[in-house]
Amino acid sequence: MSKLALWVELEAKSGKEKEAEDFLKSAQPLAMREPGTTTWYAIRLGPAKFGIFDTFPDEQSRDAHLSGDIAKALFAKAADLFAKPPEVHKLEILASKDPGVTAATTARA
Numbered sequence: 001m002s003k004l005a006l007w008v009e010l011e012a013k014s015g016k017e018k019e020a021e022d023f024l025k026s027a028q029p030l031a032m033r034e035p036g037t038t039t040w041y042a043i044r045l046g047p048a049k050f051g052i053f054d055t056f057p058d059e060q061s062r063d064a065h066l067s068g069d070i071a072k073a074l075f076a077k078a079a080d081l082f083a084k085p086p087e088v089h090k091l092e093i094l095a096s097k098d099p100g101v102t103a104a105t106t107a108r109a
Contacts (some may be wrong), residue, residue: 002038002055002098004062005091008074010050011083017048020081023073024050030069036061038098048083055093062090 012020024042031040031054038061040054052074056062065071066088078085 002057002093002096004056004059005093006052006054006056006062006065007089007091008052009087009089010052012048012050012081013083014048016081020048020050023077023081024052027070027073030073034061034065034068034070036064055096055098 010020010024021044027042028040031037034040036056036058038055038057041052043051043053045051054065056065074086
């Protein structure tokens with residue numbers, strides 16, 4: 001069960017919206033290779049606004065993600081693609097509905 005999350009806010013530079021979208025889509029295979037990342041979403045919030053939301057079972061997994069390939073690629077491309085640096089927010093999950101998680105599983109958490 002995921003207990004922690006990250007929310008990353010991104011705003012593409014004018015004219016870089018498609019590149020930002022393509023970059024985020026290209027990160028999916030990297031997320032699939034992260035055993036500690038429970039869920040990973042790249043999201044469009046508006047014409048130039050994007051976000052990344054991912055969840056983790058523990059702090060070790062979240063820290064591994066923050067120092068992993070996706071984070072490295074994101075910050076390497078940030079100055080070229082985004083109007084301002086990515087805003088990374090560490091979140092605590094209070095309640096959720098996850099695939100494969102039953103009421104019995106959550107009662108033990």
